Amino acid sequence: MRRRDATGFPTIVGMELRHRALQVLHLTDPDEKAAATLATYAQAATLSIAENTPASPPDSPPLPGHPARPLLLRHTEVARRSPATHAGRAVLIHAIAHIEFNAINLALDAIWRFGGMPRDYYLDWLQVAAEEAQHFGLLRAHLRTMGHDYGDFPAHQGLWTMCEKTQHDIVARMALVPRTMEARGLDATPLIQRKLRQVGTPDALAAVGILDTILHEEVGHVAIGNHWYRWLCEREGLHPESHYTTLVQRYEAPRLKPPFNETARRQAGFTEAELQWLLQG
Structure with missing residues (x-):
């Protein structure tokens, strides 16, 4: 059942x-x-x-729900x-906003599917979904100050x-989405921030601040992925590091290349052996 809250948006x-x-995953706006x-x-x-x-529902459009643009x-x-x-900066902020919008969907999917x-x-991934929604809102608001909008x-x-x-x-999901695809943001964000600081315009420096907030919380999101991946491996009698290699090959996940944000990855729970595996690429 849906009704509208004080903001005018429907709540479920x-x-x-x-x-x-x-149901939220199906929403398109x-x-x-x-x-x-x-x-x-x-x-x-x-x-x-x-x-x-x-x-x-059998007549539902494909997941996830996304806007026409x-x-x-x-x-x-x-x-x-x-x-x-x-x-170019507007295109960059738009691309990051799209990643954050997708990340809402990824967290919601992890809740309902498994x-x-x-x-x-479930509460961990709901927290992730909520923080990704906040990230999307920050980036969309910033994009609007630049004369553009999401889409x-x-x-x-x-x-x-x-x-x-x-x-x-679910083991592959935890291995290859939060701790592989999304963890790439831990590596990319400082490089993006460096370029924006070099530009030095007010909009570029404002974006650096937004990315500081996002990077801090994304460390926690990747840590949640690491925690549940290892929990599942223990439950199923799998060795986390060797099984990860198997999953990368089985699902044709991208083999990540340096540079890596080793500090952030350690904070997110990656082991020294996992970091060495990445560095040996």
Whole structure:
């Protein structure tokens, strides 16, 4: 059931958490999705989890729900521009905003799709979804100060592609989405910030501050992925490091290349052996 809250956005009520997550995942309007995610997080303490995995209605559009814009292309078709220009910085901020919007969907999908996990698993990913919604809001607001909005430039769905590949394997999902695809943001963000500081314009420096907030919280998100990956490996009698290599090959995950933000990765729970594996590339 949906009703509108004081902000004018619909909230989803009368459902267990995993059912709510699926319904929010179906929402197409970015502001509605972010608002409904935050509203669900605010009510987390009062929600039951749902023992049975909810079913997506047979006539539902494909997941995730996304707006008509931006135009979605293959990642190789999305043009890059120099952040030295105003237009280039707008494209950059738009690309990061799209990643954060996708990250809301990834966290919601982790909640509704996989049953049989402890309550803390679902609450952890709900927290991630809420923080990603806040990140998206910060970036979209900044983009608007630059004379643009979310949807103005093409984007790609690389993160969601890996989500689809791992939809039947929660161990692979934890290994290859939060601690592989999303962890790449820990490496990329300081490099982006350095370029923006070199530009030095007010909008570039404002973006650096926003990225500071995002980087701090993304360390926690990757740590959650690391925690649940290792928890699952222990439950299933798997060696986390060797099984990770198997999953990378099985699901054709990208082999990451340096430079790596080793400090942030350690804070997020990567072991020295895992860092060495990455560095040996």
